[in-house]
Amino acid sequence: MVQILSATFKDGVFKPDERPALSDASRVRLVVEALDADDARRRAESWEILKQIWSTTTFNSGGDRLTRDQLHDRH
Numbered sequence: 001m002v003q004i005l006s007a008t009f010k011d012g013v014f015k016p017d018e019r020p021a022l023s024d025a026s027r028v029r030l031v032v033e034a035l036d037a038d039d040a041r042r043r044a045e046s047w048e049i050l051k052q053i054w055s056t057t058t059f060n061s062g063g064d065r066l067t068r069d070q071l072h073d074r075h
Contacts, residue, residue, distance in 0.1 A: 006035065
C-alpha cells in the first residue's frame with residue numbers, strides 16, 4: 001500500500017500532518033521531498049484550477065474521427 005503524506009521534520013522526528021493508515025510499530029520506507037511553502041500553495045492552486053477546467057470543459061472537438069490508417073499515415 002502506498003500513501004502520500006505531508007509531514008514536518010522537527011527534533012529529529014518526522015511528524016505527519018495526518019495519521020497514516022498503519023498499525024503501531026509498522027516498518028515503512030520513506031522517500032523525502034522537501035516542500036517549499038510556496039510550492040505547496042502553488043501545487044494546491046494548480047490542482048484546483050485543473051479540477052475546474054475538467055468540470056467545465058469537454059474534450060470532444062466535434063471534428064471527424066480519424067481511422068487508424070489515417071492516424072498512422074507515413075507518406
